[in-house]
Amino acid sequence: MSVNLYDLAYTVENGIRQSAEYAELKKQYEAVMADESARTMFHNFRDIQLKLQEKQMTGQEITEEEVQQAQKTVALVQQHEMISNLMEAEQRMSVVLGDLNRIITKPLEDLYGTQG
């Protein structure tokens, strides 16, 4: 891998740090972490999502009940304005990262006919 390609990646990294989306995400994340009830609710939410994700990755069955529990938790955290703001900021950052990833892996898509 040429040094050049690494250099370019670091330039993108720096661009992300300076982006409006990252600034907003950082702000919302720090706000949630600074508020005890928001932080606790966020961590609980994350634990549930982690368990589901782990099941999905390891091929374990996710029950209808678990999906419903997760959806209820999502509904609950969404009602907390600080967490709702953080999730919105995460989603916006995520869209940017998805766009960047789509652009960067385009050469493989061209070669294989599918996203790299």
Added chain:
Amino acid sequence: MSVNLYDLAYTVENGIRQSAEYAELKKQYEAVMADESARTMFHNFRDIQLKLQEKQMTGQEITEEEVQQAQKTVALVQQHEMISNLMEAEQRMSVVLGDLNRIITKPLEDLYGTQG
């Protein structure tokens, strides 16, 4: 997302297209595609991988027979020099993309790794 960030991503994309790893991958992929027996074996291998991945993602059971079929296919493709070369080229390209991804998503790791 600033236009600048997109521009940077396109610069990385262009850098990948010009990299030694991509040139080698393209060469090996085209060699396999040009050889009927290699192409068939490679497509068969990819189909099996995709089927297993899909099952894994959707939480379906993977049968013993399927695992065996996958192993045999891996063994067979590793014996075929053209496919073996392609898989090596894929692995090298994959390492580069993994490095780039790790660099680019570092800002998020920094944010969530602190107190998350």
